[in-house]
Amino acid sequence: MHWADFTAQRLKKERGDSQTLASGITPSGEIHLGNLREILTAEMIHRACLDAGLESRYIFIVDSMDPLRRVYPFLSDEYERYIGHPLAFIPAPNPNGTPTSDGVSYADHFLQPFLGALRQIGVVPEVIMNHETYANGGFAAKIESAIEHQDEIREIIQSISGRELANDWFPYNPLGSDGSMDGVVVTGYESPYVNWTDRHGEKGKADIRKAEGKLPWRVDWAARWGIHNISCEPAGKDHGAAGGSFDTGLPICRLLGSEPPGKMVYEWIQLKGMGPMSSSTGNTIGPIEALGLVPPEIIRYLIARSKVNRHIDFDTGSALFEMADEYERLVANPPTGDDQDLNKRQRIARDTQIGAMNLSQVAHGGDPADSVAGVSFRHLSMLAQIKSDDDEIWSSLRASGHISNEPSQALVGRLSRMRNWIDGPHFPDDARIAIQSSVSKEARENLTSEQVAFLAELRSTLNDCEWTDTAIVNCIRRTTESVGISGRDSYIALYWVILGKHHGPRASSLMGEIGRDRFLDLLDI
Numbered sequence: 001m002h003w004a005d006f007t008a009q010r011l012k013k014e015r016g017d018s019q020t021l022a023s024g025i026t027p028s029g030e031i032h033l034g035n036l037r038e039i040l041t042a043e044m045i046h047r048a049c050l051d052a053g054l055e056s057r058y059i060f061i062v063d064s065m066d067p068l069r070r071v072y073p074f075l076s077d078e079y080e081r082y083i084g085h086p087l088a089f090i091p092a093p094n095p096n097g098t099p100t101s102d103g104v105s106y107a108d109h110f111l112q113p114f115l116g117a118l119r120q121i122g123v124v125p126e127v128i129m130n131h132e133t134y135a136n137g138g139f140a141a142k143i144e145s146a147i148e149h150q151d152e153i154r155e156i157i158q159s160i161s162g163r164e165l166a167n168d169w170f171p172y173n174p175l176g177s178d179g180s181m182d183g184v185v186v187t188g189y190e191s192p193y194v195n196w197t198d199r200h201g202e203k204g205k206a207d208i209r210k211a212e213g214k215l216p217w218r219v220d221w222a223a224r225w226g227i228h229n230i231s232c233e234p235a236g237k238d239h240g241a242a243g244g245s246f247d248t249g250l251p252i253c254r255l256l257g258s259e260p261p262g263k264m265v266y267e268w269i270q271l272k273g274m275g276p277m278s279s280s281t282g283n284t285i286g287p288i289e290a291l292g293l294v295p296p297e298i299i300r301y302l303i304a305r306s307k308v309n310r311h312i313d314f315d316t317g318s319a320l321f322e323m324a325d326e327y328e329r330l331v332a333n334p335p336t337g338d339d340q341d342l343n344k345r346q347r348i349a350r351d352t353q354i355g356a357m358n359l360s361q362v363a364h365g366g367d368p369a370d371s372v373a374g375v376s377f378r379h380l381s382m383l384a385q386i387k388s389d390d391d392e393i394w395s396s397l398r399a400s401g402h403i404s405n406e407p408s409q410a411l412v413g414r415l416s417r418m419r420n421w422i423d424g425p426h427f428p429d430d431a432r433i434a435i436q437s438s439v440s441k442e443a444r445e446n447l448t449s450e451q452v453a454f455l456a457e458l459r460s461t462l463n464d465c466e467w468t469d470t471a472i473v474n475c476i477r478r479t480t481e482s483v484g485i486s487g488r489d490s491y492i493a494l495y496w497v498i499l500g501k502h503h504g505p506r507a508s509s510l511m512g513e514i515g516r517d518r519f520l521d522l523l524d525i
Contacts, residue, residue: 001348002355003308007232007264008048014262015231017054021046022233023125024061027087027110029072033290033299033314034269035114036121040303041234041266043123044359059228060125064088064107065134065214067181082106084180086211088131107131117287121296122362130220133227135211140192142223143208143215145256146171147189156251157218161243170194174206174213181213222249226258233261234308240265267311269302290314293421294324295414297371301327301360305353317428324377330357331368373411375402377418378431382505384418385433386513396513400469435514436500439522443496451493454483459523467516472508497522 001009011019023042025035042058049056065086071079076097082090091099092109100109107129115127133139146153150171158165170186176198183199193205194213206212215223224230235246246263253260290299302323306312313319334357335350342350357368373380375397383393393415397403403411421427436443447455458479465475480490494507498519504510511519 004044004048026063031114065131084182137209177202222252304356304359321377
C-alpha cells in the first residue's frame with residue numbers, strides 16, 4: 001500500500017483510533033518549498049487516517065516563541081537589538097529590512113503568505129502559535145516537571161547527543177529586562193517563578209504560566225508531543241539523525257509523563273544540482289513562486305509519489321515536464337488488475353500509484369479527473385511560445401482533438417502558469433523555442449548535402465499533403481525513405497530550419513502550428 005496508508009495502519013495498531021498528526025515551522029525568514037516535505041507528509045498521513053475511519057487531527061505548530069538568532073542578510077542592522085527576542089514579539093521587516101511600525105509581528109509577516117500557499121495546495125491545518133500556548137499556561141506543567149528532572153534531562157541530552165552542556169544550563173530560558181533570552185542567567189526557582197539576572201545586571205522573575213520564557217528546543221519539542229498528544233510528527237534527517245533532537249526527545253517526553261510519537265524521518269527536497277533548499281544560503285524556491293509555475297496537484301504529486309526516506313530533486317527544467325506528464329498519464333490511465341492476477345510487486349506498484357494519485361488532489365476525496373488538463377506540458381509549452389493569444393491556443397487544441405469545446409479550468413490555470421514559467425528564470429533553455437523567419441547561417445553550415453536533398457524533396461511532397469499531424473508524419477517518413485537518409489538526420493534537418501538548432505519538440509506538431517505556407521517558405525534554401 002502507499003506509504004501514507006501503511007503509516008495510518010501502523011498508527012492505528014500502536015495508538016488506537018484517535019490520532020494527532022503534526023508538523024511545524026520556525027518563521028524566521030522566507031519559507032521555502034523544501035518545508036513542504038514535512039507538512040505534506042504529515043497532511044497525507046492525516047488524510048490516510050481519515051480514509052481508514054480513524055479520528056484524526058492535523059496541527060501545524062508555529063515556533064513563534066523561538067528567538068531571533070542573528071541579523072539575517074535581508075534585515076537591517078536595526079534588528080541587532082532584537083536578537084534573542086521571541087519572533088512573536090518583534091516587528092516585521094519593511095521591504096528595505098528596517099522594522100515596521102504597523103503592529104504586525106515578525107512571525108506573522110513570514111507565516112501568513114505561507115499559510116496562503118498551503119491553502120492553494122489543499123492544506124488547511126489547525127494552526128497553533130507556540131507563544132500562545134506558553135501565554136495561556138499550556139506549557140506550565142511540563143516546565144515544572146522539566147525543572148524537577150533537570151539533572152536527568154541534562155544526562156539524557158549529554159549522553160545521547162554527545163554535547164556538553166554548560167554548568168549553568170537550566171531547562172527554561174526566561175526573558176530578561178530587555179525582552180531577550182540572551183545573557184540571562186537563572187538564579188533560582190520558586191514555583192511558579194524562575195528567578196534570573198540578565199546581562200544588564202537587572203534582576204527579575206519569569207512566570208512559567210505566561211510567555212515570559214521558554215523551554216530549550218530539545219525539551220520544548222518533547223514537551224509539546226505530550227501537550228498536544230501527538231502520535232506522528234515527521235522529522236527532517238537533521239533532527240532524526242542518531243543523537244539528534246528526536247532521539248533526545250523520546251526519553252525526555254516519557255520523563256515528562258507522556259508517550260512520544262514513533263520516529264519517522266524524511267529526506268530533504270533539493271534543487272536539482274544545487275543541494276538542499278536553505279533560507280540561510282538563499283538556495284530556495286518559495287511555494288508561492290512554485291505555485292506560479294506548476295499546478296498544486298503536481299506539487300502534491302512530487303511528495304506523494306516519493307518514499308519518505310528518499311530525497312527529492314525539484315528540477316525546474318526538463319524533469320518537471322516529465323513529472324507533470326507522468327501525472328497526466330497516471331490519471332488518464334490509472335493502474336488496474338485484481339489481486340489474484342498480479343504478483344506482489346505488481347500489487348505494490350498498483351496500490352502505490354493509486355495512493356499517490358488520490359493524495360495529489362487538492363480537495364480530500366476529489367476526483368483526479370477534475371485536475372487533468374488533457375494536454376502534455378511539452379505540447380502546451382510549445383503552443384504558449386508560438387502563440388501569444390490564448391484563444392488561438394484553444395482553437396489549435398480543438399483542431400488537434402485535445403479539447404472538444406471550451407477549455408477546462410484545469411487547462412486554463414495550467415496555461416497561465418506555463419506563461420509564468422516561460423517568462424521567468426526557471427524555464428529550461430533547451431525547451432525554449434523561436435520559430436525562424438529564414439534559414440540561419442548556422443543552420444546552413446550544419447546541414448549536410450543529404451539533409452538539403454531531403455528538405456528539397458519534402459517541400460515538393462508537402463504541397464499535396466493534408467495538413468494534419470498524422471499526414472505530416474507520413475510525408476516525412478516517405479521522403480526519408482525515398483532520399484535514403486536516416487530518420488534521425490531528417491528530423492535534425494527540420495529542427496535546424498524551423499528553430500535554428502538541432503533539437504526541439506515534436507516536429508510534426510511544430511509544422512502543423514506554424515502553418516503550411518510559413519513552413520514551405522523556410523524550405524526555400
